[in-house]
Amino acid sequence: MGSGQSHPDVQTKPTMKPRLTRCMRILCAVLLLALAGVAQDQANIVITGTSKFHMAVPDFRASSAVPKEVQDTLNQVLWNDLYQSAVVVMVGRSLYTAPVPNSEADLNNASLRSAWSSAPLSVQRLVFGTMDVQAGGLMVSGYLYDVTQPPGGGRLLARRYVNPDTTEGARSIAHHLADDIINALGFGPGIATTQIAYIHSTPGGQQEVWTMDYDGANKQQRTHLKGIIYSPRISPDGTELAFVQSIHGDFQIRLLSLLTNRLLPFPHFRGNLSESPAWSPDGTKLAFASNMSGPNMEIYTINVNGSGLLRLTHSRGYDNVSPAWNPKPPKGSPGGQIAYVSSRANLPQIYIMNADGSDPTRLPLGGFASSPSWSPNGLMLAFAWVRNYGSRNAGAFDIYIWNFGTKNYIQLTHNEQRNDFPSWARDNRHIVFESGPPFHTQLYTVAADGSVPAQLTTSGNNEMPNWGQ
Incomplete structure (x- = not known):
């Protein structure tokens, strides 16, 4: 059985190969x-993705103080967690042509929302965020928006997380953020943690x-x-x-x-x-x-x-x-x-x-x-x-x-x-x-x-x- 891919650009059909157990x-x-x-x-x-939200998760914007391996860990683990949730269809990153929001204020721009929610992306839920290192701690702000809603609405989640600025700390934040996103979508507790x-x-x-x-x-x-x-x-x-x-x-x-x-x-x-x-x-x-x-x-x-x-x-x-x-x-x-x-x-x-x-x-x-x-x-x-x-x-x-x-x-x-x-x-x-x-x-x-x-x-x-x- 193949594992789910990290940062897939297209939806795939994994092949399951169960074998004889003891x-x-x-x-x-x-x-x-x-x-x-x-x-x-x-x-x-x-x-199939039937009746599942189409979701985009661009890499979080990181300050120069965040080590590259910490950035990569958070972005990859968050993507995998949401992909493995089985309740969303992940829109491949190679298709992203819309500008990535720097903050919630950017979503007051109707054209930015339209760029994400209209064809060819047709995104319904957008996850974005930032990360920084302050006083030796990794600070991550994560957001979930329904971009089909007009400016001023559609916020489903806005939360800040703090952990040590290590790959283990980034991994833990990604798991908690993923579970919070699944819960905010109305699917109850997630499994990432x-x-x-x-x-x-x-x-x-x-x-x-x-x-x-x-x-x-x-x-x-x-x-x-x-x-x-x-x-x-x-x-x-x-x-x-x-x-x-x-x-x-x-x-x-x-x-x-x-x-x-x-x-x-x-x-x-x-x-x-x-x-x-x-x-x-x-x-x-x-x-x-x-x-x-x-x-x-x-x-x-x-x-x-x-x-x-x-x-x-x-x-x-x-x-x-x-x-x-x-x-x-x-x-x-x-x-x-x-x-x-x-x-x-x-x-x-x-x-x-x-x-x-x-x-x-x-x-x-x-x-x-x-x-x-x-x-x-x-x-x-x-x-x-x-x-x-x-x-x-x-x-x-x-x-x-x-x-x-x-x-x-x-x-x-x-x-x-x-x-x-x-x-x-x-x-x-x-x-x-x-x-x-x-x-x-x-x-x-x-x-x-x-x-x-x-x-x-x-x-x-x-x-x-x-x-x-």
């Missing part, structure tokens, strides 16, 4: 063997939790435990991380403070496997799967402080795993709503139950379905699925989205390879997932309409992404 930790070993011989395919993702947690494996097989910015930059190692670690999950407020660690052969859930990078206390349960932690919407509880009560995996919830353990499922000869808490459950759901994967129908299927364990209901999917992930608005569920599992033309895992309004699904990836572990961004528009050959899995993002695909990692083995809200 076997899931649970329930998937047999499936991978069945799919090992499938040939690689690819799917073209077309950015969000983080993604994931598992990175070393050549020796050791696994650690890492985090990175939404675009793959600023990668940071969060754990130094030198062992088997998986299933990282960021808390709703972004301050804590739940994950699974192998401790003397037992797999147990651990908690890490993202503020101090120190482990926090959490109970160690009976049995040798407790995994798949999932935060409740308010961050006070975790749902997880465990074999603490017998040979089969069951779903439990517990308060983060270790109290209030509650068993939700009671299986006989089958497993229940991979719980995912609905951030916005429908009214009348006792304690909320949880999606999970159960093998009660032989092949793994996705079920939804109330958070007290009542009213389990299976999604009408068939095949082999796993890895459920709720959209933040609770209206959609992303998952990995082999629709025709068991047939000679079973295919491999693709990412799908179930729409609870239409009670139907759409297919996000179209290929003969495997894509897994989808996770939603807070804007309800983007998904991160893993894809790649065994031991060289990489992470990708894509908008839910199939546009703006981007590759976030390129080296090592990177898997099980979780998008912080």
Whole structure:
């Protein structure tokens, strides 16, 4: 899958090339063997721009005091952030023939507005600004205008930002400005300031939790435990991380403070496997799967402080795993709503139950379905699925989205390879997932309409992404 280009002069049609991922930790070993011989395919993702604002973002005017690399970083990151938002069509800079405003006062000139809003540019929203260095700090003023409005109107955003005059400071300002622009356009919170947690494996097989910015930059190692670690999950407020660690052969859930990078206390349960932690919407509880009560995996919830353990499922000869808490459950759901994967129908299927364990209901999917992930608005569920599992033309895992309004699904990836572990961004528009050959899995993002695909990692083995809200 190709990443979005920096400063593109024309709208392009990126090519998405998902590849075979490694076997899931649970329930998937047999499936991978069945799919090992499938040939690689690819799917073209077309950015249509339908019903999206046409936006121009000329380079910000900079004083001579601003280092060139700082200027370039701010301009490039801001462009990429807005391009990746999937809600605007970026008008290529090679087409800019209109004068760039030096200040808001310049927009009192009707001919300047017309130069931007008329053909051939036909810009609807104009972003411009200035940058300077004062007292060792980078000062950026950013503006967003609806240039189709007459002089004296159309201002949607005017904001000033201050950070150290470094490339890191410029990058942070660009992210915050981009999110402010998306919000000012009426699309709610953006994703430019969000983080993604994931598992990175070393050549020796050791696994650690890492985090990175939404675009793959600023990668940071969060754990130094030198062992088997998986299933990282960021808390709703972004301050804590739940994950699974192998401790003397037992797999147990651990908690890490993202503020101090120190482990926090959490109970160690009976049995040798407790995994798949999932935060409740308010961050006070975790749902997880465990074999603490017998040979089969069951779903439990517990308060983060270790109290209030509650068993939700009671299986006989089958497993229940991979719980995912609905951030916005429908009214009348006792304690909320949880999606999970159960093998009660032989092949793994996705079920939804109330958070007290009542009213389990299976999604009408068939095949082999796993890895459920709720959209933040609770209206959609992303998952990995082999629709025709068991047939000679079973295919491999693709990412799908179930729409609870239409009670139907759409297919996000179209290929003969495997894509897994989808996770939603807070804007309800983007998904991160893993894809790649065994031991060289990489992470990708894509908008839910199939546009703006981007590759976030390129080296090592990177898997099980979780998008912080």
